Amino acid sequence: xxxxxxxxxxxxxxxxxAQQPAPPSPAFAASNVTPKGVASMATACAMCHGSGGMPAxxxxxxxxxxxxxxxxxxxxxxxxxxxxxxTIMHQIAKGYSDAEIAAIAAYxxxxxxxx
Amino acid sequence: xxxxRRSFLKAGxxxxxxxxxxxxxxxxxxxxxxxxxxxxxxxxxATAARYVKMLDPAIDVVLVEPNDAFVSCxxxxxxxxxxxxxxxxxxxxxxxxxxxVRVVRDMATAIDVERxxxxxxxxxxxxxxxxxxxxxxDFMWEALPAMGNAAAQGEVLHAWKAGPQTAALRRQLEAxxxxxxxxxxxxEAPYRCPPGPYERACQVAAYFKARKPxxxxxxxxxxxxxxxxxxxxxxxxADLYQGLIEYRPNSKAVDVDVRGRAVKLEFDDVKADxxxxxxxxxxxxxxxxxxTANKRWCEVDWLTYESKAAKGVHILGDSLQIAPAMPKSxxxxxxxxxxxxxxxxxxxxxxxxxxxxxIINTCYSMVSxxxxxHVTSVHKYDERDRTMKAVPGSGGVSPGMSELEGTYTxxxxxxxxxxxxx
Numbered sequence: 001x002x003x004x005x006x007x008x009x010x011x012x013x014x015x016x017x018a019q020q021p022a023p024p025s026p027a028f029a030a031s032n033v034t035p036k037g038v039a040s041m042a043t044a045c046a047m048c049h050g051s052g053g054m055p056a057x058x059x060x061x062x063x064x065x066x067x068x069x070x071x072x073x074x075x076x077x078x079x080x081x082x083x084x085x086x087t088i089m090h091q092i093a094k095g096y097s098d099a100e101i102a103a104i105a106a107y108x109x110x111x112x113x114x115x
Numbered sequence: 116x117x118x119x120r121r122s123f124l125k126a127g128x129x130x131x132x133x134x135x136x137x138x139x140x141x142x143x144x145x146x147x148x149x150x151x152x153x154x155x156x157x158x159x160x161a162t163a164a165r166y167v168k169m170l171d172p173a174i175d176v177v178l179v180e181p182n183d184a185f186v187s188c189x190x191x192x193x194x195x196x197x198x199x200x201x202x203x204x205x206x207x208x209x210x211x212x213x214x215x216v217r218v219v220r221d222m223a224t225a226i227d228v229e230r231x232x233x234x235x236x237x238x239x240x241x242x243x244x245x246x247x248x249x250x251x252x253d254f255m256w257e258a259l260p261a262m263g264n265a266a267a268q269g270e271v272l273h274a275w276k277a278g279p280q281t282a283a284l285r286r287q288l289e290a291x292x293x294x295x296x297x298x299x300x301x302x303e304a305p306y307r308c309p310p311g312p313y314e315r316a317c318q319v320a321a322y323f324k325a326r327k328p329x330x331x332x333x334x335x336x337x338x339x340x341x342x343x344x345x346x347x348x349x350x351x352x353a354d355l356y357q358g359l360i361e362y363r364p365n366s367k368a369v370d371v372d373v374r375g376r377a378v379k380l381e382f383d384d385v386k387a388d389x390x391x392x393x394x395x396x397x398x399x400x401x402x403x404x405x406x407t408a409n410k411r412w413c414e415v416d417w418l419t420y421e422s423k424a425a426k427g428v429h430i431l432g433d434s435l436q437i438a439p440a441m442p443k444s445x446x447x448x449x450x451x452x453x454x455x456x457x458x459x460x461x462x463x464x465x466x467x468x469x470x471x472x473x474i475i476n477t478c479y480s481m482v483s484x485x486x487x488x489h490v491t492s493v494h495k496y497d498e499r500d501r502t503m504k505a506v507p508g509s510g511g512v513s514p515g516m517s518e519l520e521g522t523y524t525x526x527x528x529x530x531x532x533x534x535x536x537x
Contacts (some may be wrong), residue, residue, distance in 0.1 A: 025507070027499035031470035035467050038455070043166075043453045044475040047446055047531040048523070056533035059526040087513065087520055088491055092475060095509035097491025100473070 035101040040102060042107050052106045065111040072105035119191050149244040149463045152233050154223040154401055156180030157188075157207060158445040160249030160537045162452030163459075164216045170460040172215060178234065180280065181222040184208065184535055188308065189445045190528055191277035195285050196318030197326075198484040204277060210537040220393055223250075223401045228425045245459050247420075248347070248413075249432040249448065250399025251276065255411075258395045259371050275307060287389045288319065293327040295388035300368040301336045302395040302524045305412075306444045307342035307433045308496035310490065312336070314480040318349070320356040321483050332360045335378055335385060338365035343442070344480060344490055344512055345535030351482040351516050355503060357487050368392060374514075383451045394460065398434035408436035415495055417503050420455035430453050438503040442476060449531055450474035469479050472496050474503070479524035487520040488513035 031037070042053070045064060050056055053064030064072065078084035079093035084094075096104070124367065129135065148171070154294045156178050164178040173297040185206045193199035208218045224246070232240040254273065256263045262271065273285040296320050301312040316334050323330040341348050341362070353361045369390055370379040377384040397411040405424040413430045414423040415440065422428040431451035433443040441447060443444040451474075458468035477491045492510035494503040513520060 024499075026497045026504045027494070028495045028499060028504070028506075031473075031497045032469055032471040036461075037471060040454065040457055040469050041473050042474065042536075044450060046534040047449055048476060048527050050530045051537060055526070056529040058535070060522060060531045061526045061530070069328075073485075087517070087523065088477065088489055091509060091511040092477075092492050093509075095473070095475070095506040108250040 019105075030098050031097060032101060038103045038107045042104050044110075045104075052113075053111055064108040067105075067108060068103040069102070069109040072108060073102055076101045076105070132441075148173040149293075150177065150242060150504050151245050151247065151459060151463070152241050152243040153178045153249065154226075154233065155249040155251060155399065155432070156182070156185055156218070157249060157251055157408065157432065157448065158531070158535055159251075159448030159452045161185060161208070161211060162449045163247045163249065163429075163431065163456045165211055165535065165537075166453050166456030167213065167460055168202040168214050168216050170456060171463065174460065174463060176216045176526060177243075178208070178211060178216050178218045179221055179223045179234075179235065179241070180208070181217060181220060183220065185532075186277040186281070187445070187528065187532065188275075188277045188311070189479075189531075191274070191281045192318040192483055193313045193484075194277075194281050195274070195315060196317070196321045196481075196484065197285070197287060198321075201282050204281075206532050206536050210278050226401065226404065226425075226428060228404075231277045231427065233361075241529065243406075243427075243428050244431060244463065246460065247429040247431065247455060248399070248405070248434065248454070249401045249430070250434055251400065251434040252396040252443075253398055253400045254394040254432045257396060258302075259368060259392065261371050261373050262394065263394070264276075267371070271371055271373055271376075271392050274391065274395050275311075275393050275396075284389075284391060291327070291330065291388050293514050294329040295327070296331050296333060296385035296386070297389045298333045298335060298385055298391065299332065299380055300366075300390075301338065302393050303367065304342045305437060305443060306393065306396045308478075309442050309444075310348070310478060310480045310512050312339055313343070313348040314482065315391075316360050316362075317351060317356065317480075318481040319483045320359040321354070326354060330359075332356075333385060333387070334360060334362045335366040335368065335380070336362065336364050339364050342486060343478075347388075347488050347512060347515065348480075348482070351486070351488075355483055362462065373407065374451040387467055396433075398430075402430055402434045405430060412436035418454075418491040419458040419462065419502065420451060420469060421458075422475060428461060435477075439495065440505045441494060441503060442478065444476060445473070445531065446476045446478055447534055450476070452535075460488075470496070470498075472503075477527065479520060479527055481521065481524055483521075485521040487524040488516045489520060489523075 079089040187204040225234040274280040377386045405422045422427045432448035454472045
């Protein structure tokens with residue numbers, strides 16, 4: 001009984017959804033590649049690559065801080081284009097424009113000390 | 116020197132020259148530029164406190180947290196599986212204290228927006244210029260009438276806030292004889308950590324497989340299907356725990372028979388030897404006056420995390436009304452903490468906050484002692500709808516569980532804990 005109601009509800013929901021226009025594509029804010037904007041973006045890498053791009057003790061993941069910018073750019077490009085094997089970076093790299101990647105890479109290349 | 120300190124030397128050199136303010140008085144320290152009080156030392160609050168202090172040492176930062184140490188919800192299911200100890204998921208607040216964050220061991224009971232004070236359970240009220248609330252979730256016990264008292268809550272555990280309940284649930288599992296039934300009741304989404312219940316089922320099943328092979332896990336899910344990484348979890352259950360996990364969707368708990376140790380569903384009761392009930396959740400109690408969505412969650416400006424209900428009050432983490440496709444996760448709370456900290460520091464210094472924040476969510480689930488799988492997404496600010504949205508084409512899940520991702524899970528924990536607490 002309950003299953004039938006659930007199925008009916010699902011069908012109705014599906015029908016309602018089908019009648020709605022496709023959602024408009026996102027209106028993302030223009031990327032902020034000022035020093036502060038880039039630093040903000042770069043903090044998102046910390047949960048896997050370490051605070052400030054410096055991995056914590058015991059972590060085996062690649063450090064980002066101090067790494068030459070071109071190396072980071074090349075790696076991100078290869079991830080983005082699916083040319084380099086990854087567990088997760090191919091999915092994350094697709095969230096960033098080339099300009100953002102270049103700015104983040106330059107930011108980490110210039111970092112030498114722990115935060 | 117960090118990016119922000121350089122600009123703040125220009126913006127507020129005099130205040131910066133005044134040095135660190137660690138004064139324990141009720142009013143903001145005389146020479147501090149401003150006082151920011153952070154409520155809650157979890158993934159969101161501790162991160163916000165750390166980043167505000169790092170970005171502008173001239174701001175007096177006070178973190179109010181009742182617990183002596185940080186206990187991570189992520190990885191806490193491995194304590195139930197017997198693969199991690201409580202010590203493995205516990206980290207001190209000393210790193211924040213070394214940076215000059217004053218950690219006050221107390222419970223914030225109310226925010227007086229007019230007088231700009233945080234009221235505490237034991238200590239004197241704390242004055243603030245801006246307050247950041249990251250109180251996590253509290254439980255809607257009213258949804259399970261028999262659970263509305265301390266005795267019932269001490270017997271039928273949630274273990275959905277890592278800490279004493281995690282250790283207590285592990286003890287219940289250890290005491291359960293082989294052949295017993297563990298029942299986990301999952302509330303309707305949204306709740307803290309969408310994949311958490313399904314990971315917990317894996318961890319408990321791993322323990323049973325090794326030590327109590329005649330036992331069984333019954334997952335009673337109020338939702339119509341697994342709410343996160345569904346196909347991946349179902350494959351892991353089939354490949355690793357065949358016959359050990361029974362999944363029942365559309366099984367919403369309406370009450371609990373505490374003495375009879377059973378979950379009451381609409382049409383039948385499900386008896387357990389170990390009963391683990393996750394009640395429906397809402398914003399943490401101290402944030403209740405700022406709830407604006409569905410009587411459960413707090414809405415904010417996604418550029419500053421300032422509450423839509425009160426100026427000068429910032430809210431982050433699991434208490435938030437989520438943006439589309441944004442989970443309530445430790446990863447998101449850590450990300451909120453950083454965007455919020457940068458915005459608060461900008462506002463204190465009379466600058467404009469970043470108008471284009473980009474954040475990443477990455478949640479790993481450990482499906483055995485060593486195998487994991489992930490879900491990830493990249494979120495950017497949508498100007499038109501004033502919310503965060505997942506970037507089309509980005510993000511995704513693992514093709515399947517792997518040991519490599521198990522290693523990355525441990526890296527994730529070490530690094531996010533350092534980013535939150537060091």
